[in-house]
Amino acid sequence: MTNVAIVGVSGYTGLELLKILIHHPKFNITYVANSSGEKSILDLHPSLCGIFEAPVMIADAKEIAKCAKLAFLALPHRSSMGFAKELLDLGVKVVDLSADYRLELETYEQHYCPHIDKKNLKKAIYGLPEMYREEIKKSSLVANPGCYPTASILALLPFVDMIDENYPIFIDAKSGVTGAGKKCSNNTHFVSINENIFAYNPFKHRHEPEIVEKLYKKSGKIFDINFVPHLIPASRGEMIDAYMLIKEDIDPIKILKAYYKNEPFIRIFDKPVDIKSCSGTNFCDIFAKCQDKKLYINSTIDNILRGSSSQAIANANLMCGYDESLAIPTIAYVP
Numbered sequence: 001m002t003n004v005a006i007v008g009v010s011g012y013t014g015l016e017l018l019k020i021l022i023h024h025p026k027f028n029i030t031y032v033a034n035s036s037g038e039k040s041i042l043d044l045h046p047s048l049c050g051i052f053e054a055p056v057m058i059a060d061a062k063e064i065a066k067c068a069k070l071a072f073l074a075l076p077h078r079s080s081m082g083f084a085k086e087l088l089d090l091g092v093k094v095v096d097l098s099a100d101y102r103l104e105l106e107t108y109e110q111h112y113c114p115h116i117d118k119k120n121l122k123k124a125i126y127g128l129p130e131m132y133r134e135e136i137k138k139s140s141l142v143a144n145p146g147c148y149p150t151a152s153i154l155a156l157l158p159f160v161d162m163i164d165e166n167y168p169i170f171i172d173a174k175s176g177v178t179g180a181g182k183k184c185s186n187n188t189h190f191v192s193i194n195e196n197i198f199a200y201n202p203f204k205h206r207h208e209p210e211i212v213e214k215l216y217k218k219s220g221k222i223f224d225i226n227f228v229p230h231l232i233p234a235s236r237g238e239m240i241d242a243y244m245l246i247k248e249d250i251d252p253i254k255i256l257k258a259y260y261k262n263e264p265f266i267r268i269f270d271k272p273v274d275i276k277s278c279s280g281t282n283f284c285d286i287f288a289k290c291q292d293k294k295l296y297i298n299s300t301i302d303n304i305l306r307g308s309s310s311q312a313i314a315n316a317n318l319m320c321g322y323d324e325s326l327a328i329p330t331i332a333y334v335p
């Protein structure tokens with residue numbers, strides 16, 4: 001058994017981590033924390049009544065190091081790197097769900113804030129198992145990918161050599177409201193999003209440079225990604241519609257099936273995908289169609305599972321020498 005800590009347990013991704021880890025056969029939750037402590041887990045998550053109880057601590061790296069070998073940081077960016085630095089110095093492995101260790105220094109500081117842990121940033125592995133499985137196994141610090149980048153990169157990866165990079169790639173993305181975290185804002189207020197849909201941060205969302213950077217690392221090509229996210233009136237789930245020109249006509253389903261043939265958490269469909277069929281799971285579902293050198297790729301994930309918490313636990317499984325699939329959810333919340 002490996003003892004683990006969850007920091008940020010009161011948030012959306014913190015709850016999803018808890019829900020999986022409670023029944024994980026190899027991970028034992030020994031510490032849960034948020035910024036204020038004091039409350040019982042049941043005050044935060046009454047849905048866990050009769051299932052799990054533990055005191056909620058004010059997050060403290062030294063206390064974590066006394067009782068856990070690995071910590072999940074489900075914190076906002078900037079807060080995360082302070083904890084990660086201390087935890088790593090104390091010998092605790094870290095899976096960071098924030099953006100703090102995902103990007104090269106220059107890109108990070110351009111889009112987020114000054115970085116306070118440059119040493120560990122260099123060592124962090126980007127936690128997309130389909131790209132970096134072997135590196136994740138040997139790492140003590142995994143930067144869990146962003147939710148939109150997970151769905152976008154998995155959709156585009158098999159096609160990087162076929163895309164005509166003289167033309168832009170357009171990504172139209174849609175997310176359920178949990179993607180914005182638990183704090184309510186004008187956009188996420190019930191009255192704003194109920195029976196509504198709207199774009200936000202067109203061409204300047206922080207996930208755009210993450211997609212560009214990771215595709216560059218894989219292909220050596222700097223793609224002109226044009227990313228426009230939308231908020232939709234759903235609690236969870238994300239959909240990517242990507243449009244691009246390719247060099248010659250291809251059979252994209254055949255390519256997807258061959259590329260992902262050994263991947264346990266990618267499903268290829270021969271018709272457009274929907275968010276509900278992968279909601280509650282770690283799957284990324286993908287469909288694609290090619291016509292007259294135009295390629296359309298359609299992918300879906302559950303943002304608080306494959307886009308964060310279940311992917312984080314799959315990474316932790318790899319880091320601790322367990323099977324990647326251990327306790328990872330595969331049955332969708334349908335109907």
Ligand SMILES: NC(=O)c1ccc[n+]([C@@H]2O[C@H](COP(=O)([O-])OP(=O)(O)OC[C@H]3O[C@@H](n4cnc5c(N)ncnc54)[C@H](OP(=O)(O)O)[C@@H]3O)[C@@H](O)[C@H]2O)c1
Pocket residue numbers: 007008009010011012013014033034035036037059073074075076077079097098099145146147178179180181182183303304307308
């Ligand atoms: N939501 C998604 O779909 C998604 C997907 C991919 C990645 N992520 C990333 O994952 C991280 C967590 O996201 P989320 O949606 O779960 O956020 P959230 O719902 O806003 O929760 C944030 C959590 O962080 C805690 N926290 C904040 N500052 C802290 C501090 N200084 N010390 C200890 N705890 C602190 C909060 O505790 P309090 O209760 O005390 O405020 C809360 O538990 C973010 O970096 C986010 O960008 C989220």
